[in-house]
Amino acid sequence: MANALVSRSIRTWYTQAASGRWTVPTFIIVWTVVVIVPLFLLLLYSFLETKGFKVVWDPSFHTWDRFFETGRWTVAMRTLRIAIGMTVIELVLAFPFALWLAKGCRSQGLKAILLTLLTIPFFLDLSSRTIIWRALLGSNGVVNTVLMELGITSEPVEWLIFTEFSVFFGLAAPYFATMVFPIFLVATLIDDEYLDASRDLGANPLQSLFLVIVPLCLPGVIAGVVFTMVPMMGEWVVPQLMGGGKVNMIGRSTEDALSTLNYPTAASLSAFVLAILVVLLAALTLLTRRRGGIAGLFEALKL
Amino acid sequence: MTQREDDPRIGALTRRDMLKTGAAAGVSVAVAGGLSVGMTQVAHAASDTIRGYGTTTVQLKDWSLFNKSTGLTMEFTPTDANMGNFMRDVTVNEVGDTHDLFFTDGGTQYKLGPEGFYLIIDEQHPELVLWERTSDNYKRGYITQTPDGTQYGVPMVNNADSFGYWPEAIGVNPNGLEEVSWQKLFENEDTLNRASIDRNWLLTMPEVAFYMQVYGKAEIVDNANLTPEEAKAVGDWAIERKQAGQFRTFHTGFEEQVQLLGNREVDIINCWEPATKNVNAEAGADVVRYAYTVEGYFKWGIGAYIPTQAADRDNLDNIYKTLNYFLDGEYRAFQAIERGYGGPNLDLGVKYAEEVGWPADQVAAVDAVQKKVDTKYEKPFWENLNPDHQESMEEEWQRFLNA
Numbered sequence: 249m250a251n252a253l254v255s256r257s258i259r260t261w262y263t264q265a266a267s268g269r270w271t272v273p274t275f276i277i278v279w280t281v282v283v284i285v286p287l288f289l290l291l292l293y294s295f296l297e298t299k300g301f302k303v304v305w306d307p308s309f310h311t312w313d314r315f316f317e318t319g320r321w322t323v324a325m326r327t328l329r330i331a332i333g334m335t336v337i338e339l340v341l342a343f344p345f346a347l348w349l350a351k352g353c354r355s356q357g358l359k360a361i362l363l364t365l366l367t368i369p370f371f372l373d374l375s376s377r378t379i380i381w382r383a384l385l386g387s388n389g390v391v392n393t394v395l396m397e398l399g400i401t402s403e404p405v406e407w408l409i410f411t412e413f414s415v416f417f418g419l420a421a422p423y424f425a426t427m428v429f430p431i432f433l434v435a436t437l438i439d440d441e442y443l444d445a446s447r448d449l450g451a452n453p454l455q456s457l458f459l460v461i462v463p464l465c466l467p468g469v470i471a472g473v474v475f476t477m478v479p480m481m482g483e484w485v486v487p488q489l490m491g492g493g494k495v496n497m498i499g500r501s502t503e504d505a506l507s508t509l510n511y512p513t514a515a516s517l518s519a520f521v522l523a524i525l526v527v528l529l530a531a532l533t534l535l536t537r538r539r540g541g542i543a544g545l546f547e548a549l550k551l
Numbered sequence: 552m553t554q555r556e557d558d559p560r561i562g563a564l565t566r567r568d569m570l571k572t573g574a575a576a577g578v579s580v581a582v583a584g585g586l587s588v589g590m591t592q593v594a595h596a597a598s599d600t601i602r603g604y605g606t607t608t609v610q611l612k613d614w615s616l617f618n619k620s621t622g623l624t625m626e627f628t629p630t631d632a633n634m635g636n637f638m639r640d641v642t643v644n645e646v647g648d649t650h651d652l653f654f655t656d657g658g659t660q661y662k663l664g665p666e667g668f669y670l671i672i673d674e675q676h677p678e679l680v681l682w683e684r685t686s687d688n689y690k691r692g693y694i695t696q697t698p699d700g701t702q703y704g705v706p707m708v709n710n711a712d713s714f715g716y717w718p719e720a721i722g723v724n725p726n727g728l729e730e731v732s733w734q735k736l737f738e739n740e741d742t743l744n745r746a747s748i749d750r751n752w753l754l755t756m757p758e759v760a761f762y763m764q765v766y767g768k769a770e771i772v773d774n775a776n777l778t779p780e781e782a783k784a785v786g787d788w789a790i791e792r793k794q795a796g797q798f799r800t801f802h803t804g805f806e807e808q809v810q811l812l813g814n815r816e817v818d819i820i821n822c823w824e825p826a827t828k829n830v831n832a833e834a835g836a837d838v839v840r841y842a843y844t845v846e847g848y849f850k851w852g853i854g855a856y857i858p859t860q861a862a863d864r865d866n867l868d869n870i871y872k873t874l875n876y877f878l879d880g881e882y883r884a885f886q887a888i889e890r891g892y893g894g895p896n897l898d899l900g901v902k903y904a905e906e907v908g909w910p911a912d913q914v915a916a917v918d919a920v921q922k923k924v925d926t927k928y929e930k931p932f933w934e935n936l937n938p939d940h941q942e943s944m945e946e947e948w949q950r951f952l953n954a
Contacts, residue, residue, distance in 0.1 A: 297942075317950070318950040318953070319949065319950050319953035319954065320949060382810070382814075386816050387815070388814055388815050388816070389814075406744070406799075409816075410799060488803060492799070492801060492802075493750045493800060493801030493802065493803065493952070494798075494800065496949075496952050501949065501952075501953075504952075506635075507633055507635030507636045507639065507945075508635045508941055508942060508945045509638065509639055510945065
C-alpha cells in the first residue's frame with residue numbers, strides 16, 4: 249500500500265516535471281542562486297574600494313572613477329578588439345578546413361590523424377608552447393637570423409615580437425581547434441542529399457555553400473565563436489609572453505588588481521566586460537530575429 | 552563564541568568556519584573536508600618533509616645538501632617576488648594549511664603577523680641553536696620584526712638590487728666595477744628600445760621614483776612610499792619614457808629575466824642578481840654584469856616565517872631545525888656562490904667552504920659577497936615593500952601599462 253503511494257507520488261512528480269510545471273521554477277531558482285546572485289554581488293563589489301589590502305564597505309563611485317581614469321576601460325576594449333578580431337580570423341581559417349574535413353576528406357585514416365593533431369593544444373601547457381615563439385621571433389631568433397642571412401633585411405625585424413601583431417600570431421594556433429571542432433561536428437550531420445538536391449535544382453557551388461551549407465552550419469559556428477572568443481577574453485599567457493606586457497589584456501589586468509587584493513577593481517573590470525557582452529548578445533538577437541532568434545538557428549540540427 | 556580580534560589563530564580558524572558552514576549544508580562535504588585537513592596534519596606530523604612556499608631564489612639548487620645535513624626533505628613551491636600575490640595566497644588561499652614555512656621579502660609581517668597568519672618565533676627553541684650568535688643587524692629590524700619588536704621571521708638572504716647589463720652594449724667598462732647610472736635603464740638614447748623593466752609595480756615604481764627624486768624630476772619624499780600625487784607624477788613620467796620607446800618589454804619573472812638578457816633581446820634589465828649568474832653560467836664568465844650604481848639601490852632581505860596553522864602540527868621541531876639550517880654555513884656558502892646573496896653568519900659560510908675543501912678562489916668569493924653587499928649599502932637605498940597607498944600606486948602603474 250505504502251509502496252504504491254510512493255510509486256504514485258514519484259510518477260505524479262515526474263509527470264508534472266515532464267509537463268514543465270516544475271522545470272521552469274526550478275531552473276529560475278537554481279539560475280538565480282548560481283548565476284544572478286553572484287553577478288549582483290560582483291556589481292555590488294565594484295562600488296566598494298580597497299584600502300590596505302582590505303575591502304572597505306563604503307559604497308561610492310570611486311572604483312569606477314579610477315577604472316576610467318587609469319585606463320583600465322581601454323584594457324577591456326582592447327581585449328574585446330583582439331578577441332573579436334582573432335575570432336573572425338579563426339572562423340575564416342577554420343570554416344573551410346572543418347568543412348573539408350567533414351565532407352571533402354575521403355581518407356578515414358587522414359581524418360583520424362588530423363583530428364588527433366587538433367587535440368594537441370589541449371594536452372600541452374600553453375606557456376611552454378608559446379615561449380618557443382620568443383626564441384624563434386626574437387631579435388636574435390631563427391626568423392630574424394634567416395632574414396638577415398638571406399639579405400632580406402639588414403637588421404632584426406623587431407615588430408615580430410612584443411607587439412599586438414605577435415599577440416594575434418600567438419593566439420592563432422591555441423584557438424584554432426576550438427573553432428574547428430564544433431563546425432566539423434555540425435557539418436558531418438549535414439545529409440549529403442541536401443547538397444545533391446541543391447545541385448539538382450541548379451545551384452552553383454557558391455550558392456550551395458551560402459544558401460545551404462552555411463545556414464546548416466550556423467549552430468557549429470555559434471558554438472565555435474563562443475568556445476573561442478570567451479576563453480580568449482580571459483587569456484593572459486599569450487599577451488604576456490608574445491606581447492611582452494605591452495599588450496595589456498583583461499586577464500592580466502584583473503590579476504594585477506587581485507595581487508593587491510583589489511577585488512572592487514577586478515569586479516568593475518568583469519562587470520564592464522559583462523555589460524559589453526550583454527550588448528553584443530542583444531545585437532545578435534536582433535540580427536537573428538528574422539530566423540527565429542538564436543534558438544531558431546539551432547533548429548537546423550533537427551534536420 | 553566570540554572571536555577576539557587579537558586572537559593569533561583567527562587566520563587559521565577561517566577554514567574551519569567554512570567547514571562548519573558546509574556541515575549545515577551537507578554533512579558529507581564537511582566530513583570529507585575535515586578528513587582531508589586531518590590527513591594533511593597527520594602527513595605533516597608523520598613525515599620528515601618540510602613544505603616551503605615562497606620566492607624561488609632562496610632555494611638551494613641542490614636540496615639534497617639540506618637532506619644530508621638535517622635528515623629532512625624539502626618540498627618547495629616557488630613563487631615570484633610579487634608580494635601582493637603572496638599575501639593573497641596566505642590570507643585568502645590559506646597555503647599555510649599545506650605548507651610549513653613561508654619565504655618572502657621582509658615587510659609582510661607588518662600585516663600578516665598581527666593579523667594572526669604568522670607564528671611568533673620561539674627564540675629559545677632548542678633546535679634554533681645558532682640564533683644566539685646571529686647578529687642583531689640581521690635578526691632584528693625590517694625583515695623579521697614588527698615596529699613593536701615582535702619577532703615573526705628568521706633572516707635568510709639579503710642583497711641590494713639594481714640591474715643587469717651587457718657592458719659593451721651600454722658602453723661601460725666590462726670589468727663590472729664601474730658605477731652605472733639608473734639613467735641607462737630609464738632615460739638613455741643608447742638603450743632606447745633595448746631596456747626591459749619588471750612589470751611589478753612594487754619593484755619598479757620605487758626605482759623610477761628614486762631616479763626622479765635624485766635628478767629632481769619631481770618632488771618625492773619617500774620613493775618607496777609614494778603619496779597618490781607622487782604616484783601620479785611617477786606614472787606621468789614613466790608614460791613619457793614608454794612613449795619615447797625606451798622599453799622593449801615588461802618582464803614578469805626570474806626565468807623571463809634570464810631569457811631576455813641571455814638571448815640579448817635587451818641590453819639592460821632591472822633584475823635579480825641570480826639572473827646574471829645564470830646567464831653567465833651559460834654564456835661565459837662575466838659576459839653580463841650586475842650593476843654597481845651611481846645613485847643607490849633597492850635594499851631587501853628575505854625571511855622565513857612559520858604559518859600559524861603549523862602550531863596544529865607536530866613537526867615544529869623540524870621546522871625550527873630547518874630555520875637553524877638557514878643560519879648555518881652550508882646554506883650561506885651556497886647562497887653566496889650560486890646567487891651572490893649575503894646573509895647572516897657569513898663567517899660560518901667561509902668556515903664551511905674551507906672545511907669541505909672548496910678552492911681558494913671560491914672561499915674568497917664567499918667572503919667577498921658580504922663586502923659587496925656592504926659596499927652597496929654605503930649608497931642611498933630604500934627598502935619599503937609595504938607602502939601606505941599601494942592602491943593608488945598600482946592604479947598609476949596600470950595607467951602606465953595601458954598608455
